[in-house]
Amino acid sequence: MPEATPEEAGDGVQIDLISGARMEGLTGMEKIRLILDGVREGNIVVLEEGLSPDEESKLIEVTMTEISPDEFNGIEIETYPHSTGRDKGFISRLIGTESPKKLTVIGPANQIETLHKDENLISALVSRK
Amino acid sequence: MWYAHTPSEAEAREARMGLLTDLRNSISRAVDRMFSDADPKRIGIYGPPNAGKTTLANRIARDWTGDAVGPESHIPHETRRARRKENVEIERDGNSVRIDIVDTPGVTTKVDYKEFLEHDMEKDDAVRRSREATEGVAEAMHWLREDVDGVIYVLDSTEDPFTQVNTMLIGIIESQDLPVLIFANKTDLEDANVQRVANAFPQHETIPLSALEGNNMDEVYGKIAEYFG
Numbered sequence: 575m576p577e578a579t580p581e582e583a584g585d586g587v588q589i590d591l592i593s594g595a596r597m598e599g600l601t602g603m604e605k606i607r608l609i610l611d612g613v614r615e616g617n618i619v620v621l622e623e624g625l626s627p628d629e630e631s632k633l634i635e636v637t638m639t640e641i642s643p644d645e646f647n648g649i650e651i652e653t654y655p656h657s658t659g660r661d662k663g664f665i666s667r668l669i670g671t672e673s674p675k676k677l678t679v680i681g682p683a684n685q686i687e688t689l690h691k692d693e694n695l696i697s698a699l700v701s702r703k
Numbered sequence: 704m705w706y707a708h709t710p711s712e713a714e715a716r717e718a719r720m721g722l723l724t725d726l727r728n729s730i731s732r733a734v735d736r737m738f739s740d741a742d743p744k745r746i747g748i749y750g751p752p753n754a755g756k757t758t759l760a761n762r763i764a765r766d767w768t769g770d771a772v773g774p775e776s777h778i779p780h781e782t783r784r785a786r787r788k789e790n791v792e793i794e795r796d797g798n799s800v801r802i803d804i805v806d807t808p809g810v811t812t813k814v815d816y817k818e819f820l821e822h823d824m825e826k827d828d829a830v831r832r833s834r835e836a837t838e839g840v841a842e843a844m845h846w847l848r849e850d851v852d853g854v855i856y857v858l859d860s861t862e863d864p865f866t867q868v869n870t871m872l873i874g875i876i877e878s879q880d881l882p883v884l885i886f887a888n889k890t891d892l893e894d895a896n897v898q899r900v901a902n903a904f905p906q907h908e909t910i911p912l913s914a915l916e917g918n919n920m921d922e923v924y925g926k927i928a929e930y931f932g
Contacts, residue, residue, distance in 0.1 A: 627878035630871050631844050634812055638841040641814055643830045648813030651867055683813035691865075 587618060587685070587700050594623030594675065602629045606636050613649055613682050614640070618700055624653055624678040650686045652696045653678045743790055743801040744931050747851035749843070749876075751868055752779040752809030754857040755888040759914035760806035763927075764788045766920065772806050778822045780836035782808045785846050795925040800932035805851060808839030810868055847875060853882045853931045860887040860911065861894040864903035873904055884930055885909040886923070891916045 590612050597605055605625065610633075612619045625633060633651075641648050653676045679686075679696060690697040748756045760772040772788045774781060788804045814836050819829035847854075854876050858864050876883050884907070887900040891913040901909040910926050912919040 627871070627875040628848070631848055631875045634810065634871070635841045635844040637812060638814070638837040638844075641833070641837045643816050643833065647815040648811070651812055651871070653867065653870070683815070688867075 585702070587616070587702055588612075589618045589620060591620045592622065594621075597621060597623065602626075602632060605629060606633050609633065609680055610636060610640065610649075613680055614646055616682055616685060616702075618679065618681040618686060621678040621680070624676040646682070648683045649680055650683045650688065650698075651678065651680045652688055652691060652698065654693055654696070743803050744852040745787070745803045745805055745850060746853045746855055746927075746931055747805045747807055747843075747846055748855045748857060749807055749847065749872060750809060750857035751859075751862075751866065752811060753777070754809065754859045754862075755914050756809065756857045757782050757806050759855070759857055759886065759888065759912075760786075760788065760804050762914045762917060762920065763793075763804055763924075764791060766924075767791050767793055772804065779818065780809060780814070780832060780839070782806060783832070783835040783839035784808070785839070785842050793924050793928050795921070795928040798925070798928035798932045800928045802927070802931060805846060807843040807846060808836065810840055810843055810872055812868060814840070847872075848879070851881065855884050855886055855927075856907075857886045857888050857914075858900050859889050860897050860900050861889055861892050864900045869903070873907070877906075882930060883907055884926055886914075887911045888914055890918060 592608070597608075600608065606629065609619050609621075633649075637649050640646060677696075679698060681698075681700065685701050687699045687701075688696065689699050748760050750756050757773050757775045761775065764770055764772045768788065768791055770788070773786050785808065786806045788806075790801060791804055792799065792801045814833045816826070816829040816833035819832050820826065824832065856869075856873065856876070858869065873883070885900060885904050887895070887897040887909050889895055890897060890911045895911075897909065897911040908926065908930075910919070910923055912923050
């Protein structure tokens with residue numbers, strides 16, 4: 575697949591697919607910065623393995639501090655549904671962690687709209703700015 | 704752009720250390736709770752905007768203290784600051800619990816001032832309200848991570864509960880090891896579907912109620928006293 579320059583991509587929507595291995599080496603705040611910097615440029619960010627609940631909490635908090643009228647309205651985020659507590663193992667319940675490995679799609683709230691979502695499929699409509 | 708990266712031994716070691724830290728923190732939180740039974744428990748009322756959180760907080764506060772917590776409105780983000788009502792003592796069926804009710808702003812991942820214009824608001828007022836709303840959501844998330852001992856998660860039972868915000872928030876609450884009750888509110892409305900709420904979060908107990916009409920409050924208070932007591 576030939577690579578497009580940023581100028582050539584001006585009329586399109588950039589999609590960043592970020593592997594779990596790439597995110598694993600980053601701190602929580604670095605992950606959030608990577609996501610929000612991309613989203614604020616109008617990109618759709620797809621995380622192979624998603625964020626931990628604590629990182630999701632901080633993502634919401636940081637997103638709120640960056641919302642600005644007529645400029646950035648926040649994010650739309652979709653993941654497959656979490657496994658329920660019944661499915662979690664004993665150790666997982668004991669230490670209060672849940673596997674964060676779930677594909678996650680994040681985009682600017684004014685450019686991405688979820689059309690359909692179930693446990694196996696996320697269908698989204700992405701528009702240009 | 705695709706990033707590819709093979710985890711190193713150092714990263715694997717760091718992951719193992721993280722697991723141990725999680726375990727230590729979890730045990731520490733459990734011990735803290737065991738030795739702090741005399742203090743009132745701070746119970747956060749969480750949920751999406753317009754689920755009826757403040758109506759519920761006011762109902763509980765009025766029933767047990769005679770005071771209200773804050774103003775209610777059909778306009779989203781009426782509550783833009785977390786508000787605490789201290790020392791609310793609830794007694795039911797031999798169980799009693801003393802709690803601080805923390806009414807929190809509705810959690811969302813987006814706020815657009817234009818939605819307030821639809822409620823006959825001037826642009827300046829709408830922009831100010833949206834700015835306060837974003838601050839309130841950030842504050843609510845901070846309270847959830849740092850300052851509550853249990854959660855009442857309020858959902859409008861006429862709305863689809865399978866939203867990303869609900870899924871994320873329940874996941875965040877579970878990861879904090881916080882006890883949580885799901886309240887399926889607005890059962891006085893014709894479209895209410897309590898079973899749909901219960902199906903969305905089967906790992907937690909769902910209690911139907913109408914905070915506005917005061918329906919099923921006996922069970923609500925019984926569960927609060929039993930669960931958080």
